Amino acid sequence: MNAIITASALERETAGPRPPVLLDVRYEMGGPPGRPVYEAGHLPGAVYIDLETELAGPPGKNGRHPLPELAVFTGAMRRAGVGADRPVVVYDGGKGWAAARTWWMLRWSGHPDVRVLDGGFAHWSAEGRPLSTDVPVPAEGTFTPEPGALPLLDADDAAALARSGVLLDARAAERYRGEVEPIDPVAGHIPGAVSAPTMENVAADGRFLPAAELRKRFDALGADGGARIGVYCGSGVSAAHQVLALAVAGLPAALYVGSWSEWTADAQRPVATGHEPG
Structure with missing residues (x-):
């Protein structure tokens, strides 16, 4: 099953007999709330989902974006009309991180058909595709997480x-090496981890590189499918984007949701710095 969908393919599907549920999860860390941006214009039929309150729990010792209470996530998905009987397409502003977090959570909780709009809202709107300011109120979904x-x-x-x-x-890479750390209390990386900046998975326009190029990139990092693969980031959001890129390349991977923000909350955990895994 494909994990991403192009804008042209999505436009065809939304006009077809089985349109997907559309979720708008535009979010910028430290930026303004996404709801006003959504209300100013979104893909027709899309329902807004808030990353901070519906896709993550309160920050604390488990990291900045720990998993939310399952009931909170379930309620948000049902409010948006999500059920196992309809495909879901998720998009954000174009970076793909928030959309990938939503994709991961739905797939992790058992939804069989979830895709991310490649290039997000930025690519959709740049091509002059339709937008709406109507706020839909879909019928309650039947989403039941597993x-x-x-x-x-x-x-x-x-x-x-x-x-x-x-x-x-x-x-x-500079955060991995420990040269800078703009958010968390300690700089560096988990000993043994390999630097793999997620933004190197996309082209200049924010869309994913072709699957063959992604596979070549991950092979060079040692993630060739011969051993288990895991991913972490600062708080489990951009790492979900990396898991999505790995899925596009045909490589299954596990997500460490707590990531560096959880790892460094415990002063007893070891930290490595520099270019090498350590």
Whole structure:
């Protein structure tokens, strides 16, 4: 099953006999709320989902964007009309991180058909495709989560996988090396992790590289499918985008949701710096 969909293919599907549920999850870390941006214009029929309150729990020792209470996530999906009987397409402003977090959560909780709009709202609107300011109120969805359909890591799992398999660090390379740390209290990376900035999975327009190019990139990082693959980032959002890129390349991967923000909340956990995994 494809994990991404092009704008042209989505436009055809929305006009077809079985249109997908559309979720708008535009979000910028530290930026203005996404709801006003949604209300100013969105894909026709799309329902807004808030990353901070519906796709993540309160920040704390489990990280900045821990998993939300399952009832909260379930309620948000049902409000949007999500059910197992209809495909779902998710988009954000174009970066793909928030959309990938939603994709991962739906797939992890058992939804069989979820895709991310490649290039997001930016690509859709740049091509002059239709927009709407109407706020739909869909019929209540029947979404019933069954968590565990995708692999999930905790801190101990991530530490072990860094030694027994391949643990990819999706943050910018300078954060991995420990040269800068704009958010978390400690700079560096999980010992044994490999630097793999997630933005290198996309072209200049924000759309994913072709599957063959992604496979070649991950092969070069040691993530060739011969060993288990895990991914982390700062708080489990951009890492979901990396898991999505791996899926496009045909490589299953586990997500460490707590990521660096959880790892560094415990001063006893080891930290490595520099270019090498450590």
